[in-house]
Amino acid sequence: MKPVRKAVFPVGGLGTRFLPATKAVPKEMLPVVDKPLIQYAVDEAREAGIEEMIFVTSRGKGAIEDHFDIAYELETTMADRDKDLSILDGSRFAPGNVSFVRQQEPIGLGHAVWCARHIVGDEPFAIFLPDELMVGTPGCMKQMVDAYGRLGGNIVCGLEVPEDQTSAYGIIDPGAADGPITEVKGLVEKPVPGTAPSNLMIPGRYILQPEVMGILKDQGRGAGNEIQLTDAMAQMIGKQPFHAYTFDGRRFDCGSKSGFINANIALALDNPELEPEVRAFIETL
Numbered sequence: 001m002k003p004v005r006k007a008v009f010p011v012g013g014l015g016t017r018f019l020p021a022t023k024a025v026p027k028e029m030l031p032v033v034d035k036p037l038i039q040y041a042v043d044e045a046r047e048a049g050i051e052e053m054i055f056v057t058s059r060g061k062g063a064i065e066d067h068f069d070i071a072y073e074l075e076t077t078m079a080d081r082d083k084d085l086s087i088l089d090g091s092r093f094a095p096g097n098v099s100f101v102r103q104q105e106p107i108g109l110g111h112a113v114w115c116a117r118h119i120v121g122d123e124p125f126a127i128f129l130p131d132e133l134m135v136g137t138p139g140c141m142k143q144m145v146d147a148y149g150r151l152g153g154n155i156v157c158g159l160e161v162p163e164d165q166t167s168a169y170g171i172i173d174p175g176a177a178d179g180p181i182t183e184v185k186g187l188v189e190k191p192v193p194g195t196a197p198s199n200l201m202i203p204g205r206y207i208l209q210p211e212v213m214g215i216l217k218d219q220g221r222g223a224g225n226e227i228q229l230t231d232a233m234a235q236m237i238g239k240q241p242f243h244a245y246t247f248d249g250r251r252f253d254c255g256s257k258s259g260f261i262n263a264n265i266a267l268a269l270d271n272p273e274l275e276p277e278v279r280a281f282i283e284t285l
């Protein structure tokens, strides 16, 4: 079984839900406490043993490229002033371990992933939707990679949400369950309210076999008139093992304002330096 060495980060979205904040700043660069959202996803990938990061970007996303590059002026100035440079470690890669490919038109997550096909090549790969902030010990992808070591095939993270939220997500038609592992019998993207096969949604973490790229090539438009990753994955069920993994940890939907604010509060309270002041302030409210 080939190991999961590569991760795709689709970061081409316009971020309209966070306007005007995201007019000139990519939504993935919005900070949760002191780190941009995208770096949480990259840190999670690294922890899972992933070496090569592939960003699928679009116009106006240059700040992400700069973030994961060497910043000579900053680093030289910091070094001259005897500042600790290790704070920048998570934003640095060995040369050649990070690549960027453009998604030229916003026509869906499936299309974004397909744009990375030449860099992914013929090996299993992970996908991270950085809007979804997953907090756990170990992290979500590390838990999934460990499960992959036992199961192989394709694994998506699965998480229960209230019934009235299922129409916003990719939803799993579940088969037999064994602890955190559930067999996937079917997948549907953004089911019409009342028609969802379960309340088990996919919170933006995937380990997929490279065959999905061939399916995406011919994948027609689905929900929202977009080329959906979920539709392409659904075609692999029955041909390759396909499981959902229930992550042990916390999830914040940072694609929504309330989720993003909740993440900031929760992670500030997790931080021993900030916790007393932030908690005291919350109590005054």
Ligand code: G1P
Pocket: 109, 129, 131, 132, 168, 169, 170, 171, 189, 201, 202, 203, 204, 228, 229, 230, 255
């Ligand atoms: C995307 C995926 C969906 C997934 C969701 C997680 O939807 O298409 O399957 O459940 O992310 O946040 P989007 O939020 O881009 O509409």
